[in-house]
Amino acid sequence: MTEQAENTSEKQPKIRRGRFDSLTLYEITDYELDILATGSPSSVYFNFAIFLMSIAISFLIALLTVKITSIRVFSVFVIIVIIGFISGGFLFCLWLRNHKSISTIIKRIKQRIPPEETTPEEPQEQG
Numbered sequence: 001m002t003e004q005a006e007n008t009s010e011k012q013p014k015i016r017r018g019r020f021d022s023l024t025l026y027e028i029t030d031y032e033l034d035i036l037a038t039g040s041p042s043s044v045y046f047n048f049a050i051f052l053m054s055i056a057i058s059f060l061i062a063l064l065t066v067k068i069t070s071i072r073v074f075s076v077f078v079i080i081v082i083i084g085f086i087s088g089g090f091l092f093c094l095w096l097r098n099h100k101s102i103s104t105i106i107k108r109i110k111q112r113i114p115p116e117e118t119t120p121e122e123p124q125e126q127g
Contacts, residue, residue, distance in 0.1 A: 020120075024113060026110065026112065026113065027036050027112070028109055031090040032105055032109060035102065035105060036102075036105070036106075036111050042095045042097075042098035042102070043095075044093070045091045045092070045094045045095040045098065046089045046091070046092070046095040046099075048088075048091050049088045049089075049091035049095060050088075051088075052084045052085075052088035052091065053084065053085070053088035053089075053092075055080065056080065056081050056082075056083075056084025056085045056086045056088060058083045059077050059080045059081045059084065061066075062077060063078065063081065064075050
């Protein structure tokens with residue numbers, strides 16, 4: 001062996017391979033890859049929707065259980081409740097719409113491959 005061949009063989013990693021009995025490959029378009037790579041903005045919508053709804057429910061409970069004498073404080077609480085429910089509901093609707101679109105893309109990619117045809121297994125010899 002030459003010295004150069006010895007150096008290159010030392011740099012190669014050890015490869016361990018586990019065999020698959022079958023492997024399914026899905027082809028996707030650039031557009032689909034971009035959507036899947038950027039991640040779902042719907043998770044941010046969902047997090048903010050939960051946050052705003054929680055704030056609105058907390059302030060609503062405070063309004064219903066505590067007697068507020070100041071009109072200013074009462075008005076602020078009511079405005080927070082209204083804005084919290086409206087914006088939280090809007091963000092929740094956006095989350096539902098975007099969440100379904102990502103699921104639809106994944107479903108469409110998986111449907112490109114026809115269902116696997118099953119063949120009856122051969123009987124094994126006994127004996």
